[in-house]
Amino acid sequence: MSFAERLQQRIKKTGSRLCVGLDPRPGDGGATFARNFLKQVIDETADSAAAYKPNMAYFEAMGIDGIRVLEDLLSKMPEGIPVILDAKRSDIGETQKYYAQGYFSGWNVDAVTLNPFLGYDSIEPFLDWKDKGIYLLAVTSNPGTADFQQQKLADGRSVFELVTALGERAKAEERATDVGYVVGLTNAAAVLEKIPDAPLLVPGLGAQGGDLASLASAGRTAPDVINVSRGILYAADERGFGARARGWAEKIATAYPV
Numbered sequence: 021m022s023f024a025e026r027l028q029q030r031i032k033k034t035g036s037r038l039c040v041g042l043d044p045r046p047g048d049g050g051a052t053f054a055r056n057f058l059k060q061v062i063d064e065t066a067d068s069a070a071a072y073k074p075n076m077a078y079f080e081a082m083g084i085d086g087i088r089v090l091e092d093l094l095s096k097m098p099e100g101i102p103v104i105l106d107a108k109r110s111d112i113g114e115t116q117k118y119y120a121q122g123y124f125s126g127w128n129v130d131a132v133t134l135n136p137f138l139g140y141d142s143i144e145p146f147l148d149w150k151d152k153g154i155y156l157l158a159v160t161s162n163p164g165t166a167d168f169q170q171q172k173l174a175d176g177r178s179v180f181e182l183v184t185a186l187g188e189r190a191k192a193e194e195r196a197t198d199v200g201y202v203v204g205l206t207n208a209a210a211v212l213e214k215i216p217d218a219p220l221l222v223p224g225l226g227a228q229g230g231d232l233a234s235l236a237s238a239g240r241t242a243p244d245v246i247n248v249s250r251g252i253l254y255a256a257d258e259r260g261f262g263a264r265a266r267g268w269a270e271k272i273a274t275a276y277p278v
């Protein structure tokens with residue numbers, strides 16, 4: 021089954037589009053703490069998680085011990101919950117081959133985020149994995165999206181449409197890997213109608229203040245997932261991880277039904 025089909029199946033099963041972001045802060049007690057912390061987060065959120073998204077940065081910040089924590093985590097993920105590795109990798113094709121091998125074969129993650137700035141040949145090593153997915157950064161959730169991604173080209177298109185053209189090319193070539201896009205919730209309203217109906221990974225809810233209303237009215241049918249990291253891991257309230265995750269899943273489902 022393809023990545024997009026597995027994700028859709030999981031969304032239907034849970035009634036949830038929530039992607040639980042796994043961003044353990046290294047200052048909170050080192051790798052041993054992070055290992056136990058993440059185990060608890062996963063144990064408590066698995067019923068409402070459509071997907072998990074570990075972000076490499078937080079693991080790399082703990083050095084080799086952090087990478088061991090990530091490897092351990094990946095080897096013990098609950099069955100049936102897709103894992104999207106937020107790596108945002110970008111390099112020449114020759115090098116990307118080894119990232120693809122490492123993530124898809126070595127770590128067996130379901131999908132990975134890529135920075136498309138180096139162009140089509142840089143994403144090609146990720147395109148022939150039949151049950152895997154990639155998410156290309158299209159319109160990110162930070163203010164700097166205005167610097168490049170939303171700039172206008174002479175023909176009236178926006179730069180992020182050059183990114184979606186890469187995904188369309190892969191589709192036209194019938195490449196095996198599912199191609200989706202990262203679209204920040206904070207900037208989604210202005211761009212959703214121009215993004216093809218490919219799976220979206222949507223960060224920016226919670227700590228970044230994104231508004232779900234824009235997704236609700238877009239009439240999309242793809243297996244889109246909405247990420248929350250700090251809003252589950254580090255919210256300043258008395259609830260546990262499970263209650264926070266269920267709260268976000270319900271909010272998302274109300275605004276953007278499954």
Ligand SMILES: O=c1ccn([C@@H]2O[C@H](COP(=O)(O)O)[C@@H](O)[C@H]2O)c(=O)[nH]1
Nearest residue numbers: 041075160161204223227228248249250
């Ligand atoms: O455009 C982007 C791309 C990736 N992210 C990542 O998502 C989470 C968001 O965390 P919150 O704590 O829910 O804000 C984090 O890993 C980012 O690196 C993003 O925010 N925006």
